[in-house]
Amino acid sequence: MNAAEALCMARENGVHVGIAGTDLILDANQEPAPPVLEALQRHKAGIVALLTVAESDWTAEDWQVFYDERAGIAEFDGGLPHPEAEVRAFECCIVEWLNRHMERSDPGYCAWCGQLEEESDCVIVPFGTESHGHTWLHHHCWQPWSQKWKEEAISALANTGIIVHAKTANYPQTVKKERQNDRTRKRTQTGRT
Numbered sequence: 001m002n003a004a005e006a007l008c009m010a011r012e013n014g015v016h017v018g019i020a021g022t023d024l025i026l027d028a029n030q031e032p033a034p035p036v037l038e039a040l041q042r043h044k045a046g047i048v049a050l051l052t053v054a055e056s057d058w059t060a061e062d063w064q065v066f067y068d069e070r071a072g073i074a075e076f077d078g079g080l081p082h083p084e085a086e087v088r089a090f091e092c093c094i095v096e097w098l099n100r101h102m103e104r105s106d107p108g109y110c111a112w113c114g115q116l117e118e119e120s121d122c123v124i125v126p127f128g129t130e131s132h133g134h135t136w137l138h139h140h141c142w143q144p145w146s147q148k149w150k151e152e153a154i155s156a157l158a159n160t161g162i163i164v165h166a167k168t169a170n171y172p173q174t175v176k177k178e179r180q181n182d183r184t185r186k187r188t189q190t191g192r193t
């Protein structure tokens, strides 16, 4: 058995395998069967390598394809006017980017202000989804945290050639594909404020 086969076996047994750094994260409805755990353990390094490649960044072209697809769906299936369909597509790109890049954190402390749960007056709760993992934050820390990540996303997406015209301080009003030579200028516009 190799790493890919071990990964297949886990999936067939209802175990979703993700990675956090060099660790495997198992997500399953019940305790995985011992042979599955054994296989994952034995091929851990190989599985981490496989998943790292699988989860690595999309190319600019991948983003463009994703963007065009979403814009097409919004316009032709959703009946939105073209400019709005583009805005919707860009929002989809932001969500996708965040799912791929946003930091995950462990329970017990706030990922934004760093305060430990026991030192804190208010509870620290998980944000995110089962499939993409959680980030633990104070409720009042969620807003600045999500704002920071949204800006990161917009800046990164601008760099792929999918450009936001509106300033990031205001949520993008219109978006448009730009040629490569426009990227640098636009990128500075979409930088953090």
Ligand SMILES: [Zn+2]
Pocket (backbone or CB within 6 Å): 110, 111, 112, 113, 114, 115, 137, 138, 141
């Ligand atoms: Zn906090």
